[in-house]
Amino acid sequence: MKTLLLAFLAALCLGCSSASHDKPAPDEKQMQQSEKWENPTTDFKNFVKKYSSDPDFQKTHTSFPLKMTVNDMEDEAETTVSYVSKDEWTFTNICDSEILGEKVVVEINEKDYVVDVKGEESGISVSFIFKKIDNTWLLSEIVNSSM
Secondary structure, three states: OHHHHHHHHHHHHHOOOOOHHHOOOOOHHHHHHHHHOOOOOOOHHHHHHHHHHOHHHHHHOEEEEEEEEEEOOOOOOOEEEEEEOOOOOOOOOOOOOEEOOEEEEEEEEOOOOEEEEEEOOOOOEEEEEEEEEOOEEEEEEEEEOOO
């Protein structure tokens, strides 16, 4: 079961989309659009939508090395913590309605800056925890509590 959880987390973070290094350099319009997301008055829900749709924005709004925690639901005392470097990170659409062929529900907690992804009929349960630092949000940890 632990292997399945680790495989799920790896697939979620490292295989959901293509890497952004093949993209051409952003033009002035794209840079202006990206800059407007730095505005501290932007609400968290809009930030999450941008974070989920723009690979470059996502990489600049993730705190590296990113802490990844896997809670073993069969053995509550066992927790695995690892870290993902900026070079290992691949774009992940955290607002996608399907992960690994399973339908999921995405809940955005604007008060605590957390995005919870839960399977509708499966044991998928992943929390993306953001922190507000210098007037912008950064992904600081992913917690996988899937069964």
